[in-house]
Amino acid sequence: MDGAQRIPVLKVGRVLVVPIQVDMDDQMVISLQERILSELERTGARGVLIDITLLEMIDSFIGRMLSDIAAMARVMDARTVVVGMRPAVAITLVELGLELRGVETVLNVDEGIRLLRDELDGHDDEDEATLLGELNLFGESFNRA
Amino acid sequence: MESRSIALEHEPDIVVARNEVRRLARALGFSPTDQTRLATVASELARNVVKYAGHGRLIAQPITDSDGRTGLRLIFEDTGPGIYDLAAAMRDGFSTGGGLGKGLPGSRRLVHEFQIESSPERGTRVSVVRWT
Ligand SMILES: Nc1ncnc2c1ncn2[C@@H]1O[C@H](COP(=O)(O)OP(=O)(O)OP(=O)(O)O)[C@@H](O)[C@H]1O
Ligand SMILES: [Mg+2]
Numbered sequence: 001m002d003g004a005q006r007i008p009v010l011k012v013g014r015v016l017v018v019p020i021q022v023d024m025d026d027q028m029v030i031s032l033q034e035r036i037l038s039e040l041e042r043t044g045a046r047g048v049l050i051d052i053t054l055l056e057m058i059d060s061f062i063g064r065m066l067s068d069i070a071a072m073a074r075v076m077d078a079r080t081v082v083v084g085m086r087p088a089v090a091i092t093l094v095e096l097g098l099e100l101r102g103v104e105t106v107l108n109v110d111e112g113i114r115l116l117r118d119e120l121d122g123h124d125d126e127d128e129a130t131l132l133g134e135l136n137l138f139g140e141s142f143n144r145a
Numbered sequence: 146m147e148s149r150s151i152a153l154e155h156e157p158d159i160v161v162a163r164n165e166v167r168r169l170a171r172a173l174g175f176s177p178t179d180q181t182r183l184a185t186v187a188s189e190l191a192r193n194v195v196k197y198a199g200h201g202r203l204i205a206q207p208i209t210d211s212d213g214r215t216g217l218r219l220i221f222e223d224t225g226p227g228i229y230d231l232a233a234a235m236r237d238g239f240s241t242g243g244g245l246g247k248g249l250p251g252s253r254r255l256v257h258e259f260q261i262e263s264s265p266e267r268g269t270r271v272s273v274v275r276w277t
Pocket of ligand 1: 060061189193194197198223225226227228234235239240241242243244245246247248249250269
């Protein structure tokens with residue numbers, strides 16, 4: 001079973017949008033990372049927007065996935081933005097000693113869009129609308145704070 | 146509240162362990178941040194058991210101190226190969242498994258009490274406590 005198949009990797013403009021909404025075991029983490037990288041290669045996307053609003057913790061395994069994705073994405077000239085980290089998760093991450101090197105973190109999807117505006121096919125309002133629409137399909141996690 | 150014992154044998158057990166620990170921590174009145182700290186410790190130390198020892202178990206024990214303060218003790222034990230150089234393993238960045246080397250030192254920072262014993266004969270036992 002490939003559980004990570006349940007985690008969508010959407011392409012909006014030139015950005016891959018990844019809403020993580022299930023509790024991932026290590027195999028799911030590995031296969032999600034592989035899917036994001038192969039989609040980056042296939043689509044030439046310029047940004048990766050990972051929504052972790054629903055993630056209840058980031059341990060060293062998930063932390064490493066995020067920095068590995070950022071490192072690989074950078075080689076392919078793409079930015080990696082993580083959206084919606086909970087305060088408790090952020091505090092724990094620091095105490096654990098994880099740095100998430102190369103990963104830009106923002107509070108909400110709006111900020112993520114602002115950051116990736118250029119990557120969203122050049123200031124195209126339609127793309128932003130599409131992105132927000134897609135994200136809303138995934139419901140609560142994309143509350144625009 | 147009763148102790149819980151959770152078998153750590155396969156990767157999915159890591160998820161079971163951290164979710165069960167979070168559930169217990171919430172029931173004991175730990176703050177959301179403490180719940181996340183404890184769940185993260187459970188994820189790290191359960192993964193070490195599955196990854197380096199193959200199998201073992203987690204015992205989660207609600208405890209109370211003499212002032213009536215509530216705590217949660219987590220004991221991770223296995224009969225695996227033990228840790229060859231314990232002092233090195235407790236340092237940030239030390240890994241024999243291609244990891245970040247954050248599991249043990251990071252877990253120690255996330256709890257109030259941390260004890261580790263390890264030998265090739267008996268395996269490894271890590272016991273941690275966090276108080277509310
Ligand atoms: N239960 C165990 N049995 C045997 N060896 C262990 C056990 N737990 C940890 N170790 C050893 O201690 C080292 C450090 O563990 P630690 O969890 O800090 O880092 P890691 O597992 O290598 O990487 P990370 O946890 O950051 O992904 C491991 O690489 C391993 O050699
Ligand atoms: Mg570890």
